[in-house]
Amino acid sequence: MPRARHQPRLKVTATIGTRHPNVDLNVLAIAPAQPRYTPAMPPSPRIADFVASLPLAPGMRVLEIGCGPGVAARAVCRRIGHGRVVAIDRSATAIRIAARASRAECEAGLLELRLAAIEDFVLAGNEPRFDLAFAQRVGVLDGRHPADTALRRLKAALTPAAFLFVDGMPPLPARDL
Known part of the structure; x- marks a missing residue:
């Protein structure tokens, strides 16, 4: 039945x-x-609150580490106007799901999705550095795994005035990574 x-x-x-x-x-x-x-689906309250707490401004370049299905990346796109979000994830499945869900943002040039772990991330060619980076529930950044390589890669990808925001932790200035 x-x-x-x-x-x-x-x-x-x-x-x-x-x-x-x-x-x-x-x-x-x-x-x-x-x-x-x-x-x-709208962002969960946890994701919505985290994105709302980020000091975003129009025109910023933002890096999301561990984007999953792209919910937070799309929410950030709505807050930075003509800026750009690069969202990375080590999971090909997550990037495929994010690409399907984020087609409009990607086609508008507001969002770029990349298959990469933060430990392997490097800026492409003449790509400018990021003004802000954030991660939610990413083990290598929230203390669950060693972070030395990840933090070196992040420091190289951020402007000196940038900050890294990881859920549950105070913001980290790029110069201190």
Whole structure:
């Protein structure tokens, strides 16, 4: 019997045969699945608040590290007018999703997506440095992984007056990276 349209998709959170003292082996536990990301979805409150806290101005060049599906990059594009955002991610899947969702911004020349880890990032040719960089939940920048190489690459890509913003941390001046 097909499920009604208004019922959420379900995903398995435990399977029969799970060996855990608090799990009845004859019960299959199910929970509503998380909604899939779609380009029409607005930024989550966490992303919206983070982007709103950035000191953005029209005409800035901004680097996003770990862009995922591009939600924050598109929100930044709306705040910097004729500026430019370069959004990088180490995941080809994330870049493909961001490209589909960000077609208008990319075609307008406001957003460029690149497949790159920050540890490998270098400016292209005569590309100017960035006025600001930001990252949300990027392990190499939030203290979960060693950051020496990443910080050297960032320092080379930022203007001396730029700042790096990482969620949950105070802003870091480029000169101190």
